[in-house]
Amino acid sequence: MAQATEAQKIQLLQDLEIEMMADMFNRLTTSCHRKCIPPVYNDSEIAKGEAVCIDRCVAKFLDIHERIGKKLGQLSMQDENLLKK
Amino acid sequence: MSVSLPTSNGFENIDPEQIKTFKDFLISYNKLSELCFNDCITDFTSRSIRNTEDKCTSNCLEKFLKVNQRISQRFQEFQILANENAMAASQKLGQPFQI
Numbered sequence: 001m002a003q004a005t006e007a008q009k010i011q012l013l014q015d016l017e018i019e020m021m022a023d024m025f026n027r028l029t030t031s032c033h034r035k036c037i038p039p040v041y042n043d044s045e046i047a048k049g050e051a052v053c054i055d056r057c058v059a060k061f062l063d064i065h066e067r068i069g070k071k072l073g074q075l076s077m078q079d080e081n082l083l084k085k
Numbered sequence: 086m087s088v089s090l091p092t093s094n095g096f097e098n099i100d101p102e103q104i105k106t107f108k109d110f111l112i113s114y115n116k117l118s119e120l121c122f123n124d125c126i127t128d129f130t131s132r133s134i135r136n137t138e139d140k141c142t143s144n145c146l147e148k149f150l151k152v153n154q155r156i157s158q159r160f161q162e163f164q165i166l167a168n169e170n171a172m173a174a175s176q177k178l179g180q181p182f183q184i
Contacts, residue, residue, distance in 0.1 A: 029156050030116075037152060039124035041140075044147035046155065054152060058159040 024065065032057035113153075121145035 004012070036053035046054070125141035126134075134142075 025157075025160060028160065029153060032156055033120075033149070033152055037148065041121075041125060041142075041144035041148060044144040044151075046148060046151050050152075051155065054155055055159055058156055058163070062160075062163050 028058065028061050031061060117146065117149055120149065 032054055036050050036057055121142050125138055125145055128135075128138075
């Protein structure tokens, strides 16, 4: 095992991506629970308003995730271009 | 004897996937008990758990599971949508779709 083969590299990248996704999902769950579910548990059902809140929260979180990804990509591209000059 | 004793590190015949699942379960168990304890137990004038505290904790548990279920449902829906968009975009460009 001197060098990682191409297949191993791809496997590693895929594993990393899955792990990153899982981490993002955990953060999403924690954030949306904190923002949408008040700490009063008179009922075990999800209230209507809470359900709507969760749906919007998930949508918004993923939206922001994407936007930040794009911004980060742009910024790192700019940095690379600057370094090349 | 059919009882398999742990060999050297004890994890050789356990599927790593299984360990990961179990680990995730334990992590969410800890998170859940932390959340419900913090939200439901605020009174320390008595050692025993009151009925209201018990009810609150079990509601908290059930609600937590339902919320998690709903969030993963929505998450999956977005995932599918994003995949379809990526597929359509790459087809438009005439390039094979790659993950």
